[in-house]
Amino acid sequence: MLATGAVRAGYLALAAFILIGPGLGQVAGLKSPAIRTWKMYSGVGVGVLRGVFVVTRDGAEIARETPLQVLGLARYPGGEHYDFAARVLAPGDLERLAAPRCAALGPGEVLAYRGEVGGLDGWEPLAADDLCGGAR
Amino acid sequence: MEAVLRWFEQEGSTRPAGLLRAGFAAVLWVRYGDEMGLHLAGGWNAAALSAAFFLGTGLLFVGLATRFAAVLTALVLGFLYFGAGWGGGAIGWTHHHVYLTVAVAALLALSPCGRSFSIDRLRELAAAARAGRPPAPERAPLVAMRLIALQIAAVYLWGAVDKMTPGWITGARLEQVFWWHYEGRALFDVLAAPPVPMVLANLVLALEVFIAPGILFRRTQPWAVPAAFVLHAAFYLLVPVKTFSATMMLCYLAVIDADATDRLIGRFAGRAP
Numbered sequence: 001m002l003a004t005g006a007v008r009a010g011y012l013a014l015a016a017f018i019l020i021g022p023g024l025g026q027v028a029g030l031k032s033p034a035i036r037t038w039k040m041y042s043g044v045g046v047g048v049l050r051g052v053f054v055v056t057r058d059g060a061e062i063a064r065e066t067p068l069q070v071l072g073l074a075r076y077p078g079g080e081h082y083d084f085a086a087r088v089l090a091p092g093d094l095e096r097l098a099a100p101r102c103a104a105l106g107p108g109e110v111l112a113y114r115g116e117v118g119g120l121d122g123w124e125p126l127a128a129d130d131l132c133g134g135a136r
Numbered sequence: 137m138e139a140v141l142r143w144f145e146q147e148g149s150t151r152p153a154g155l156l157r158a159g160f161a162a163v164l165w166v167r168y169g170d171e172m173g174l175h176l177a178g179g180w181n182a183a184a185l186s187a188a189f190f191l192g193t194g195l196l197f198v199g200l201a202t203r204f205a206a207v208l209t210a211l212v213l214g215f216l217y218f219g220a221g222w223g224g225g226a227i228g229w230t231h232h233h234v235y236l237t238v239a240v241a242a243l244l245a246l247s248p249c250g251r252s253f254s255i256d257r258l259r260e261l262a263a264a265a266r267a268g269r270p271p272a273p274e275r276a277p278l279v280a281m282r283l284i285a286l287q288i289a290a291v292y293l294w295g296a297v298d299k300m301t302p303g304w305i306t307g308a309r310l311e312q313v314f315w316w317h318y319e320g321r322a323l324f325d326v327l328a329a330p331p332v333p334m335v336l337a338n339l340v341l342a343l344e345v346f347i348a349p350g351i352l353f354r355r356t357q358p359w360a361v362p363a364a365f366v367l368h369a370a371f372y373l374l375v376p377v378k379t380f381s382a383t384m385m386l387c388y389l390a391v392i393d394a395d396a397t398d399r400l401i402g403r404f405a406g407r408a409p
Contacts (some may be wrong), residue, residue: 011144011279018239018286022294033222036235038294041375045312068320075320078376082227118315122302122308 030094044119047087048076050123051115053131057108070101088117088126095131102132148278151401154199154252156204156284156389161197163386164189164209166239167379168216188212196244199254213238232291233380238389240289243286247280248297253271284390285352291384292348292364299341307334317375327374343367351391361388 024030025037046091056062060081071086081087086097094113104109111131116123147238153242168189177183189212195205221229226230228234250256250275264271303309311333318324326332343363368381389397 008141012285014283015144015286017143018283018290019293022290023297026294026297033218033230036232036239036339037298038232038291039298040232040380041313042298042309044375045314048312048315050315070356072364075315075318078317081230081316118308118312122301122303122306123312133162 021033043083045118046065046081047089048118049088049115049126050118051113051126053101054112054114055105056112062109065101067097070099072096076121076134092104092125094128095133098131106133143280144282145277146280147275147362147400148273150248150251150276150394151253152389152392152394152397153244153247153249153276153281154399155397156281156386157199157202157247158197158253159386159389160237160240160244160383161193161209163379163382164193164213164241166382167237168232185212185215191234194385199250199256200263202250202254202256203245206241206249210238210241212243213241231378233378233383234285236291236380236383240383241286243280243287246283248276249280251276258385278394280389281394284387288384288387288391289348289352292344292351296344296348299337299344304337304341305334307331310334310337310340313375340367340406351388354393357392359409361391364388 021035022037025032025035026039029080051067053063053065053067053070054061054063060066077084088094088097094117098111098113103113110129113126113128113131115126172186172189174183174186177186190210191209192205192212195201196209196322199205216226216229217234220226221234251260257274261271270377299305299330301309307330311328314324314328314333318327327336344367346356347360347364347367349400350356351364365385368385370379
């Protein structure tokens with residue numbers, strides 16, 4: 001049974017929306033809940049640290065810790081990354097992440113970070129010499 | 137253009153649509169069941185939404201009043217995505233896999249998915265027997281199934297476009313994914329060690345570029361469809377994708393030739409091909 005003109009126009013419009021619609025968001029940059037982009041996993045891992053926290057006293061290194069150790073975690077929660085507060089996405093996030101560790105530093109100790117942070121374009125260099133605002 | 141119209145309007149068995157309908161309802165229970173229970177409803181609106189979800193998906197599963205069930209299911213899922221998700225800030229309901237369920241439900245509502253493997257079919261058989269007429273054939277134009285096939289092809293196409301960046305091709309983005317999901321876990325040293333992320337990232341990209349058009353053409357389907365199943369199985373094993381892989385795999389009932397699937401069902405049922 002052949003479709004009528006209106007039915008054909010309807011399904012062809014739907015087909016065009018399905019195939020081309022995501023491009024309106026991904027290429028043309030339009031943002032709307034009705035325009036579904038297919039950017040699966042595009043934000044997962046962004047803000048994750050790949051580097052080392054270094055504790056020094058009087059300029060001498062006394063400890064090295066991984067980001068997970070500084071966070072007091074054995075591993076990342078692995079579920080919804082949106083809900084994980086300890087990602088480094090903006091200036092100040094690294095200091096906020098390190099604040100509990102700063103509170104545990106001994107007298108005269110300095111906490112620094114050397115490494116990278118996950119970004120949408122790849123790993124980005126990130127370093128901070130004194131995350132706790134002066135030796136404790 | 138004539139070939140495109142013929143492809144859309146070709147008639148075929150409705151049995152794959154019937155299987156897709158029942159399987160899809162089960163996927164929806166897995167994805168939304170524990171979030172839609174009546175015990176979670178804080179007010180009457182939420183209770184009504186929950187009741188509508190289980191009424192729609194329940195009827196959809198057994199194929200009773202199937203058109204009504206499919207429309208109701210699509211409306212409920214549409215509300216979860218657009219209303220509660222984007223409108224209400226429930227970020228978990230704005231995800232791509234949630235939109236995929238909205239799209240599939242809406243397209244199923246346009247399909248003759250109640251004509252096979254359904255209570256509606258049993259009622260039709262009984263009515264035909266009473267009236268002394270042949271039952272309505274389990275055949276219909278495949279337009280809605282074609283649209284579902286296009287929908288999943290679009291997922292691969294635009295997924296691949298999103299990955300055509302230096303961050304993905306160098307493996308850095310996938311490496312970050314592995315750091316998030318695997319650091320401190322058993323397979324971290326295997327998956328996050330160069331060049332594994334770069335190799336896997338480019339393999340995924342190449343497969344998506346091939347699968348997107350490949351599943352739509354009969355000549356390339358014998359390679360594209362198994363490749364897609366391997367890809368989705370790998371996603372399911374390696375990263376948390378919830379019901380995304382299951383939904384995509386189920387939708388291959390709309391990709392594979394409907395009459396070939398019907399013949400396979402017949403072989404399972406002991407009928408000669």
